[in-house]
Amino acid sequence: xxxxxxxxxxxxxxxxxxxDRLTKDANAKVVFLVDxxxxxxxxxxxxxxxxxxxxxxLTAGNVxxxxxxxxxxxxxxxxxxxxxxxxxxxxxxxxxxRVVLVVIFDxxxxxxxxxxxxxxxxxxxxxxFIALAARSSAPGAGSPFAEISDADIDNLFSE
Amino acid sequence: MSFINYSSREINCKIxxxxxxxxxxxxxxxxxxxxxxxxxxxKLISLxxxxxxxxxxxxxxxxxxxxRGFKTRFHLYTVPxxxxxxxxxxxxxxxxxxxxxxxxxxxxxxxxxxxxxDNLRVNLAEQGYDLNKVPFVIQYNKRDLPxxxxxxxxxxxxxxxxxxxxxxxxPTGVGVFDTLKAVAKLVLTELKKGGQ
Numbered sequence: 001x002x003x004x005x006x007x008x009x010x011x012x013x014x015x016x017x018x019x020d021r022l023t024k025d026a027n028a029k030v031v032f033l034v035d036x037x038x039x040x041x042x043x044x045x046x047x048x049x050x051x052x053x054x055x056x057x058l059t060a061g062n063v064x065x066x067x068x069x070x071x072x073x074x075x076x077x078x079x080x081x082x083x084x085x086x087x088x089x090x091x092x093x094x095x096x097x098r099v100v101l102v103v104i105f106d107x108x109x110x111x112x113x114x115x116x117x118x119x120x121x122x123x124x125x126x127x128x129f130i131a132l133a134a135r136s137s138a139p140g141a142g143s144p145f146a147e148i149s150d151a152d153i154d155n156l157f158s159e
Numbered sequence: 160m161s162f163i164n165y166s167s168r169e170i171n172c173k174i175x176x177x178x179x180x181x182x183x184x185x186x187x188x189x190x191x192x193x194x195x196x197x198x199x200x201x202k203l204i205s206l207x208x209x210x211x212x213x214x215x216x217x218x219x220x221x222x223x224x225x226x227r228g229f230k231t232r233f234h235l236y237t238v239p240x241x242x243x244x245x246x247x248x249x250x251x252x253x254x255x256x257x258x259x260x261x262x263x264x265x266x267x268x269x270x271x272x273x274x275x276x277d278n279l280r281v282n283l284a285e286q287g288y289d290l291n292k293v294p295f296v297i298q299y300n301k302r303d304l305p306x307x308x309x310x311x312x313x314x315x316x317x318x319x320x321x322x323x324x325x326x327x328x329x330p331t332g333v334g335v336f337d338t339l340k341a342v343a344k345l346v347l348t349e350l351k352k353g354g355q
Contacts, residue, residue: 004353005162012166037254038218038234039162039171053201053220057234061206061215064250145163145170145350148226153347156224156231157340 005035006136011128012042018124019044022101026117027109029088032102033095033125034059041099055102063092063100082111093118096126160254161350169230172346173254174339177279178261179271180212180240183300186329187261188219188235191339194332195221213239216251223343233343240275249282257294257346258283259338261327262317264299264307269316276317294345297324298338303331 019031023045030045032052038060043052066078081092091103091114101122105114162171176184185205192203201220208214217237222230238248260279262272280290299313310326318324323341327334 004160007162007164007166009166012164035162035254037160037162037173041162041164051202054204054218057204057218057220057236061218061250064253065215065247068246068250145226145229145347145353148347148351150348152226153344153351156226156347157344 004136005037005039007041007132008135011132011135014128015042015125016044018121018128022103022117022121025121026103026105026114028103028105028114030102030104032056032059032104034100034102036060036063036094036098036100045104059092059100059102063094080115091115091118093122095122096129098129099125101125161256161346163229167230168228169232170226170350171232171234172256172343172350173234173236174257174259174342174346175251175255176235176237176259176261177248177275178240178300179263179268179275180242182240182261182263182268182272182275183327183329184237184240184261185213185217187259187298187300187327187335187338188217188237190329190332190335191221191235192219194336199223212241213237214244215239215247226347231347233346235339242274242278245278245282248278249285252282252286252288255283255286255288255293256349257296257342258290259342260295260297260317261329262297262299262313264301264313265304266306266308269308272313272317291320294342294349295322296338296342296345297322298327298329298334299324300327300329300334302326302333303328 019033019042023031030047033042034040034056038057040052040056070078079094083090088104088106093101095101103114178184199222204218206215219235221233236251238251283290297318299310325334325337329335
């Protein structure tokens with residue numbers, strides 16, 4: 001069974017900083033980082049008009065479907081995807097086979113610049129996720145839920 | 160596969176509604192969506208065909224409240240039930256924390272129920288999960304129809320292991336929240352075990 005994704009304060013801030021910087025460097029509108037299972041990890045830029053939870057879930061669905069298509073034609077994955085819209089476009093990159101970096105941009109920047117900046121950011125993110133995986137699999141890194149009681153769980157459903 | 164974020168103090172879990180075509184998976188989600196407070200739910204997303212059959216999945220994010228300072232969020236997904244969408248069903252099971260099997264109580268759907276249950280077991284195994292170990296509940300839906308098989312018979316065929324099961328009439332909400340609560344509880348109990 002896949003291990004669960006655990007995010008710690010320090011790595012969370014480092015990831016947010018990378019996403020913030022990518023938004024500025026690529027002159028993008030929004031940058032998202034999404035777990036392959038559809039959980040939103042980080043969002044930077046003009047996120048106020050976007051339903052981030054839905055975006056995360058649909059990104060994961062899209063990446064999973066394209067991964068399935070890739071396997072059908074003998075590829076392992078399609079690590080990069082570009083979707084061009086009339087105003088806004090969307091670029092998705094798989095990072096470390098585990099998370100998806102999504103950049104939304106318009107004509108104030110160019111696909112070339114976005115790709116260039118994504119490359120650098122995804123290298124940095126990959127390192128952070130390797131560190132994160134090592135940290136959460138280290139002995140003693142238990143779930144915070146080890147402490148909860150059956151009563152805690154019952155209380156959640158009491159109303 | 161749950162996602163625990165210590166920084167934002169959130170925990171996210173994924174629950175998948177499985178079952179044969181037209182058994183009422185989407186109806187379960189629609190009922191939950193209609194009956195929950197706007198502040199506790201996100202948008203209900205349905206990727207369906209023009210005839211309202213699920214094409215890829217439905218998705219509903221739901222907040223359940225806090226446990227020990229952690230916000231608990233559940234992401235509810237349905238799979239497309241039609242047999243030929245198997246490739247899509249496999250994808251949706253990735254990273255699942257709990258499964259609800261929605262059975263169609265009508266006698267003529269018995270075979271479809273059994274086929275779908277077998278398909279669930281096989282597809283979970285492909286993702287490295289064992290149906291006997293994953294948090295799992297069953298809903299016998301469409302109890303209001305005249306051609307419904309008895310609950311006992313459904314239980315004999317579909318639930319030999321005796322997991323929590325509930326009679327349901329999804330359009331009117333009978334059993335819908337009981338089913339959801341039961342699976343959510345099992346998922347949280349599993350998380351508790353995982354931390355020990």
